[in-house]
Amino acid sequence: MVGVVFIEPAGGEVELDATEGWSLMQVATSQGVEGIDAECGGSCACATCHCYVEGEAAAALPPPSEAELAMLEHVVAERRPSSRLSCQIKAAPTIDGLILRVAETQS
Amino acid sequence: MVVIGAGQGGLQLAESLRTEGWTGPIRLFGEERFAPYNRPPLSKALICGAVEADNLIIRGADFFTKKGIDLSTGTRVAAIDRELREVVLADGTRVAYEGLALATGSRARTLPLPGAELDGVVVLRTLDDALDIERRLATVDSVAVVGGGFIGLEVASSARKLGREVTVIEAVPRLMARAVSEPVSAWYADLHERHGVRLMLSTGVTGFSGVDGRVAAVETSRGPVAAELVVVGVGVVPDDDLARACGLDCDRGVIVDDYSRTSDPAIVALGDCTARRMLDGSLLRLESVQNAIEQAKSGAAWLMGKERRFTATPWFWSDQYDVKLQMAGLSAGQDRAVTLGAPAEARFSILYWREGRFVACDSINRPSDHMAARKLLDRGTDLTADEAADPAFDLAARARAA
Numbered sequence: 001m002v003g004v005v006f007i008e009p010a011g012g013e014v015e016l017d018a019t020e021g022w023s024l025m026q027v028a029t030s031q032g033v034e035g036i037d038a039e040c041g042g043s044c045a046c047a048t049c050h051c052y053v054e055g056e057a058a059a060a061l062p063p064p065s066e067a068e069l070a071m072l073e074h075v076v077a078e079r080r081p082s083s084r085l086s087c088q089i090k091a092a093p094t095i096d097g098l099i100l101r102v103a104e105t106q107s
Numbered sequence: 108m109v110v111i112g113a114g115q116g117g118l119q120l121a122e123s124l125r126t127e128g129w130t131g132p133i134r135l136f137g138e139e140r141f142a143p144y145n146r147p148p149l150s151k152a153l154i155c156g157a158v159e160a161d162n163l164i165i166r167g168a169d170f171f172t173k174k175g176i177d178l179s180t181g182t183r184v185a186a187i188d189r190e191l192r193e194v195v196l197a198d199g200t201r202v203a204y205e206g207l208a209l210a211t212g213s214r215a216r217t218l219p220l221p222g223a224e225l226d227g228v229v230v231l232r233t234l235d236d237a238l239d240i241e242r243r244l245a246t247v248d249s250v251a252v253v254g255g256g257f258i259g260l261e262v263a264s265s266a267r268k269l270g271r272e273v274t275v276i277e278a279v280p281r282l283m284a285r286a287v288s289e290p291v292s293a294w295y296a297d298l299h300e301r302h303g304v305r306l307m308l309s310t311g312v313t314g315f316s317g318v319d320g321r322v323a324a325v326e327t328s329r330g331p332v333a334a335e336l337v338v339v340g341v342g343v344v345p346d347d348d349l350a351r352a353c354g355l356d357c358d359r360g361v362i363v364d365d366y367s368r369t370s371d372p373a374i375v376a377l378g379d380c381t382a383r384r385m386l387d388g389s390l391l392r393l394e395s396v397q398n399a400i401e402q403a404k405s406g407a408a409w410l411m412g413k414e415r416r417f418t419a420t421p422w423f424w425s426d427q428y429d430v431k432l433q434m435a436g437l438s439a440g441q442d443r444a445v446t447l448g449a450p451a452e453a454r455f456s457i458l459y460w461r462e463g464r465f466v467a468c469d470s471i472n473r474p475s476d477h478m479a480a481r482k483l484l485d486r487g488t489d490l491t492a493d494e495a496a497d498p499a500f501d502l503a504a505r506a507r508a509a
Binding site for chain 1: 162
């Protein structure tokens with residue numbers, strides 16, 4: 001299990017054990033983390049699972065793919081250097097401790 | 108509150124009721140044996156074994172408890188009693204409602220042709236259908252897909268990934284004819300042929316033949332096509348049986364307005380089971396995740412006495428091989444098109460105008476164009492074809508400025 005923390009738009013912190021190989025969007029939505037719409041179900045087609053990654057583990061993340069970068073251009077909330085689509089991040093031991101601040105709005 | 112249908116739309120409606128402030132009970136009834144799951148991956152990752160069924164379940168069991176949503180799977184609603192405001196379950200139990208949402212979805216259309224009952228002639232609609240196809244794909248060499256729409260072509264792509272011989276049989280002269288323009292259809296025909304699919308366009312299916320009860324060939328207007336597995340993907344039929352039986356206005360779908368209201372103010376409907384009355388009086392049937400989600404949000408608002416109008420531009424997507432097709436707006440009836448990017452490099456978008464108005468955009472591996480076009484279409488834009496045809500035109504910049 002990989003420990004990750006989601007910070008919901010209203011400020012609530014949700015600590016979750018992520019199953020290796022699952023996307024962090026799946027981990028969050030299966031537990032009902034607030035603020036992640038994920039309309040396309042993880043197909044990198046909707047840009048509604050936008051989060052800001054924080055913590056030391058953020059540096060260990062593989063960089064976003066070209067497709068993810070293209071979708072990130074169109075997130076509704078402010079895009080920052082730490083912006084990621086959580087459906088494109090897979091749970092792996094290297095990201096243990098990652099903090100994801102859910103963007104304040106998705107659509 | 109009672110929700111009939113536990114797909115993505117029914118789940119969204121239940122959740123949106125909580126967001127809208129409903130604190131009373133919510134019953135969510137689903138006929139399938141699974142908790143609400145993501146349907147789009149069925150024809151893509153699931154049937155080629157790239158994801159497990161568990162990965163498609165949208166919410167874990169804890170979530171339903173936390174939100175106070177009482178989910179009953181494997182439960183069929185047999186009737187709606189509008190006078191008493193009760194739904195009647197198949198076992199006779201009556202459940203009272205204050206507000207009711209119909210999210211009954213659609214059924215795969217089947218072909219009433221000789222041999223359609225043979226083992227190995229299947230449709231793809233539910234997770235159980237997909238698990239069955241996944242099992243069958245493991246043991247066959249040849250697959251015929253009847254229907255060159257999204258589902259059929261996604262199944263063809265998945266079957267090719269597994270190395271099966273694949274023939275796609277389509278009645279009309281081009282692929283995805285209801286959804287995309289001719290150049291996009293032609294580009295996809297080429298894509299599938301390059302991946303080794305045998306395409307038979309303008310070809311009618313007359314029946315299926317078999318040996319010992321198992322399918323062996325599809326009979327077509329151009330002769331038999333050998334196949335050990337036949338996937339029929341010829342569209343869906345809105346599941347409006349319950350609505351019609353209780354007297355709600357229906358016309359190949361439960362008729363709703365932009366607020367998801369049916370002809371009974373206590374009942375909303377959403378998703379594939381609906382036909383939405385547009386301003387010009389026509390009925391729009393959309394089978395998409397976005398349609399289900401938006402109508403669910405509007406329907407939940409209405410059940411709480413609020414008006415949330417569904418005005419967002421329709422959007423869809425389809426994954427075939429490593430190519431992502433994203434569609435924004437409805438291109439039917441378009442009279443002018445401008446292509447951005449390079450079709451030969453598998454990265455391009457086609458923008459469409461109808462009577463001088465920008466109406467739609469199909470994007471192939473150009474997600475940024477898709478998002479930009481959606482933004483422009485949502486906000487209403489005076490973007491002209493001449494402007495877009497300028498080699499210096501930048502769609503993303505145009506959308507940022509909007």
